[in-house]
Amino acid sequence: MDSINPFIVGDAGGTSTQWRVVKGESIQQFETIGFNAYTHNVNDLKTSISQTFGKEIEKEVPVYFYAAGVDTDQQTEEVKKELSEVFDNNIQIENDLLGVARGLCGKEEGNVCILGTGANACFYNGHGVNKVSASLGYVLGDEGSGAYLGKKMMTKIFRGQFSEEIITRFQDKFELTSHQVIQQIYHQPKPNHFLASFAKFIYDNRNHPEIHQLITQSFNDFFDAFFHSFEYHSLPFHFSGSIAYYFSDILREVGNERGFLIRNVVQSPIAGLVLYHQKHG
Secondary structure, eight states: OOOSSSSSEEEEEEEEEEEEEETTTEEEEEEOOOOTTTTTHHHHHHHHHHHHGGGGTTTTTOEEEBBBOOSSSSHHHHHHHHHHHHSOOOOOEEEHHHHHHHHHHHOOOEEEEESSSSSEEEEEEEHHHHHHHHOOOHHHHOOHHHHHHHEEEEHHHHHTOOOOHHHHHHHHOOOOOHHHHHHHHHSSSOOHHHHHHHHHHHHHHTTTTHHHHHHHHHHHHHHHOOOSSSTTTTEEEESSHHHHHTTHHHHHHHHHHHHOOEEEEEOSSSHHHHHHHHHHO
């Protein structure tokens, strides 16, 4: 293991990006805005990087960047071209699923899942990843994610499918009409972030039977959507993302009921990615 050679590693989520600048025994931590190649402007990320830790970036230092939405060679090259203006040309761009896989599994195979603002999952063979199902985004998919939980919450609130107790708690906190919610979703930027912002309310009320059922159903929907095939069910499951992390007790309950071994659940794989690149370059 050679930890002397410096490098930079970044793991981007929909809300924030975690960075580590590694120089010998020194590991500096930074956080910038989030990034998804489908929904975010890379120029905003470049500005955030420059303002946050631009002074720490040295020329020719390898950079490993993991982000959602870099699913094609064209997307990868576009993001690489833009970020090279900040970092230099020595930058590797990879999908966020590979980042979670490397950070949580190292070189061991397993099922790798992301439950944050959005949702995704794959099978990792120790080297590369194969998606087990299409994520489809917050409109068509993203089952189990923060956006999905928020969407299900809105539906039940405004259709009167929750008890008066829950509806009153919600309105005491947010004072929202269905019209305001629809306007926010259809006419304001980042509607998936708006929906995911209600995850804190869901978390704060997770012990209420109706909310607990909502969370449980959302996680079952995740497994049904991404692991409907029995091909990889015997392998351990590894999760990253804020929703997986904060609702880990319920996530493990759902997994156990389905006979799945859920091993690692972390908010971010960044610590594991530092170890991975210290060991493997």
